[in-house]
Amino acid sequence: xxxxRFPFTAPPELRGExxxxxxxxxxxxxxGLTCAIDLATRGVPVVVLDDGDTVASGSRAxxxxxxxxxxxxxxxxxxxxxxxxxxxxxxxxxxxxxxxxRFDLLPETGHRRPAFVNLQxxxxxxxxxxxxxxxxxxxxxxxxxxxxxxxxxxxxxxLTVATPEGPYGLDAAWVIAxxxxxxxxxxxxxxxxxxxxFEERFLIAxxxxxxxxxxxxxxxxxxxFHAGQSALLHRQPDDVFRIDFQLGPEAxxxxxxxxxxxxxxxxxxxxxxxxxxxxxxxxxxxxxxRLERFVHGRVVFAGDSxxxxxxxxxxxxNGGIQDADNLCWKLALVLQGRAPASLIxxxxxxxxxxxxxxxxxxxxxxxxxTPKTGAERLFRDGVLALAAEAPFARLLLNAGRLSRPxxxxxxxxxxxxxxxxxxxxxxxxxxxxxPVVDAAGRAGWLLDRLGGSFTLLTFAGGEAPDLDAVxxxxxxxxxxxxxxxxxxxxxxxxxxxxxxxxxxYGGRPGTTYLIRPDAHVAARWSGIDAPALARxxxxxxxxxxxxxxxxx
Amino acid sequence: xxxxxxxxxxxxxxxxxxxxxxxxxxxxxxxxxxxxxNARLVLILAHEVGDPAVLAEAIALARGSLRPAGEAGGAR
Numbered sequence: 001x002x003x004x005r006f007p008f009t010a011p012p013e014l015r016g017e018x019x020x021x022x023x024x025x026x027x028x029x030x031x032g033l034t035c036a037i038d039l040a041t042r043g044v045p046v047v048v049l050d051d052g053d054t055v056a057s058g059s060r061a062x063x064x065x066x067x068x069x070x071x072x073x074x075x076x077x078x079x080x081x082x083x084x085x086x087x088x089x090x091x092x093x094x095x096x097x098x099x100x101x102r103f104d105l106l107p108e109t110g111h112r113r114p115a116f117v118n119l120q121x122x123x124x125x126x127x128x129x130x131x132x133x134x135x136x137x138x139x140x141x142x143x144x145x146x147x148x149x150x151x152x153x154x155x156x157x158x159l160t161v162a163t164p165e166g167p168y169g170l171d172a173a174w175v176i177a178x179x180x181x182x183x184x185x186x187x188x189x190x191x192x193x194x195x196x197x198f199e200e201r202f203l204i205a206x207x208x209x210x211x212x213x214x215x216x217x218x219x220x221x222x223x224x225f226h227a228g229q230s231a232l233l234h235r236q237p238d239d240v241f242r243i244d245f246q247l248g249p250e251a252x253x254x255x256x257x258x259x260x261x262x263x264x265x266x267x268x269x270x271x272x273x274x275x276x277x278x279x280x281x282x283x284x285x286x287x288x289x290r291l292e293r294f295v296h297g298r299v300v301f302a303g304d305s306x307x308x309x310x311x312x313x314x315x316x317x318n319g320g321i322q323d324a325d326n327l328c329w330k331l332a333l334v335l336q337g338r339a340p341a342s343l344i345x346x347x348x349x350x351x352x353x354x355x356x357x358x359x360x361x362x363x364x365x366x367x368x369x370t371p372k373t374g375a376e377r378l379f380r381d382g383v384l385a386l387a388a389e390a391p392f393a394r395l396l397l398n399a400g401r402l403s404r405p406x407x408x409x410x411x412x413x414x415x416x417x418x419x420x421x422x423x424x425x426x427x428x429x430x431x432x433x434x435p436v437v438d439a440a441g442r443a444g445w446l447l448d449r450l451g452g453s454f455t456l457l458t459f460a461g462g463e464a465p466d467l468d469a470v471x472x473x474x475x476x477x478x479x480x481x482x483x484x485x486x487x488x489x490x491x492x493x494x495x496x497x498x499x500x501x502x503x504x505y506g507g508r509p510g511t512t513y514l515i516r517p518d519a520h521v522a523a524r525w526s527g528i529d530a531p532a533l534a535r536x537x538x539x540x541x542x543x544x545x546x547x548x549x550x551x552x
Numbered sequence: 553x554x555x556x557x558x559x560x561x562x563x564x565x566x567x568x569x570x571x572x573x574x575x576x577x578x579x580x581x582x583x584x585x586x587x588x589x590n591a592r593l594v595l596i597l598a599h600e601v602g603d604p605a606v607l608a609e610a611i612a613l614a615r616g617s618l619r620p621a622g623e624a625g626g627a628r
Contacts, residue, residue: 375578375586395567
């Protein structure tokens with residue numbers, strides 16, 4: 001693929017036309033672009049500053065999780081990613097040439113999106129850039145625009161931006177720093193990035209070849225074709241395969257990235273006869289680290305600038321997209337005066353939990369892959385030796401814990417259950433998909449109706465629920481899942497043809513969910529309770545308890 | 553085929569935490585100390601299991617997973 005080049009266009013600031021922007025995003029990677037589009041869908045104008053003029057070089061992040069695809073569906077770019085990408089849900093684990101077991105990350109039907117889609121980061125960025133261009137009045141994407149200084153004021157940030165036509169100052173009420181693992185913004189603000197560095201080195205080789213490897217994640221411990229501890233193979237579109245070789249701590253990065261060193265390793269796995277070309281390669285080591293806090297005044301860190309993990313588990317890119325999903329509705333509400341600025345602190349609370357979870361999982365995987373002592377090695381080898389025969393050992397075997405949505409139970413925006421419902425989704429859980437049929441008889445997906453705004457999801461059975469008790473408000477969408485068409489003004493009525501919505505949500509007549517704009521459960525009840533709903537809604541918008549009581 | 557050993561998730565979803573605890577238990581120990589710790593752990597856990605028939609199956613499973621010395625490192 002020839003990388004597109006995006007032109008520099010002189011912004012109004014260079015003509016002396018200064019105006020204050022609600023939001024400036026630093027960095028046009030997947031996270032920054034997702035933020036820009038999310039904000040635009042909420043009517044918030046956003047300027048995106050990127051020091052480059054093109055998409056990512058090399059495939060980089062390739063595994064996009066179901067949750068990420070669902071977020072991109074909401075933003076109107078899911079289909080393009082899925083259509084171009086390679087869909088997979090099965091992983092297989094080998095020890096040498098012996099297959100230990102296979103696992104299916106999505107063993108049930110009734111979901112629009114698969115467990116994972118593999119797609120090179122440069123395609124993802126291209127699709128996001130093209131989607132952003134569909135908001136010409138709201139998204140101002142500025143290439144070759146490098147932020148060189150940042151000064152925080154009481155209620156905003158002043159950035160200095162260097163461009164081919166000279167520098168300018170830019171004022172923004174909020175700044176999202178999505179400028180990557182080496183975040184210049186983080187450095188500029190002098191923020192420590194504490195964590196653990198791993199000595200082990202790995203080689204990524206992306207190769208183009210016609211090969212009949214299955215569309216599965218193949219992971220080998222002690223592969224027969226590679227002298228190192230492990231190897232991983234993944235299919236991408238365009239006949240590109242990613243092969244990840246564990247090299248050990250002593251490997252020389254300069255030497256190992258030379259094609260004459262890389263290709264024999266590739267040949268050993270694909271065979272001598274398959275025509276194969278090297279697309280991209282990289283020798284890396286990694287660390288697991290995070291900022292102590294993601295929100296610093298009016299500067300909010302998202303994606304790799306806020307936290308980095310090992311690549312095993314696809315928790316970097318997917319974690320970053322969940323950051324964007326969590327942050328943007330909150331920023332929009334605050335900018336529109338519908339929520340207190342303190343709502344942004346809950347981004348730190350909620351995505352801090354996500355980052356800790358991702359760091360924990362990816363550190364454990366790394367530990368399993370790189371035993372450091374004799375005892376560790378004995379346990380690791382014991383697990384491998386038992387895994388084919390004993391199911392319990394497969395639970396201990398850790399070849400990557402793949403990205404899952406982070407649960408937000410018990411955190412401040414969620415209203416705990418007043419009673420204990422036996423099943424369904426607890427407050428904080430991410431919403432699950434299910435096939436639905438709309439009033440006109442069209443088949444669709446439940447998740448397309450949840451998220452974006454706050455949503456009241458009610459299960460009705462055959463009787464119309466008493467939605468009159470719920471005050472009509474433009475920022476609360478009402479969705480009713482019913483057994484038959486019901487005339488309910490102001491609500492979208494859906495049927496549940498396979499009963500999967502009712503099953504996954506524990507839906508009985510009266511079951512009611514308040515769903516957040518990022519499609520997480522804020523609260524639920526066994527019947528509609530208007531004052532409780534008003535309190536939960538106020539709480540989910542970050543209003544303090546006394547305000548929430550008044551709202552009721 | 554073992555019949556008395558559990559086939560379900562005896563770790564109740566916390567397998568990674570259990571594994572981490574076992575690894576941590578060996579931090580800072582010499583190889584001899586590690587081996588001694590493992591033996592003591594086996595004794596304690598064997599007592600927790602209690603049932604000699606279950607233990608016999610566990611021992612057979614572990615023993616069967618060891619390769620004869622001549623094959624070590626061979627058939628991977």
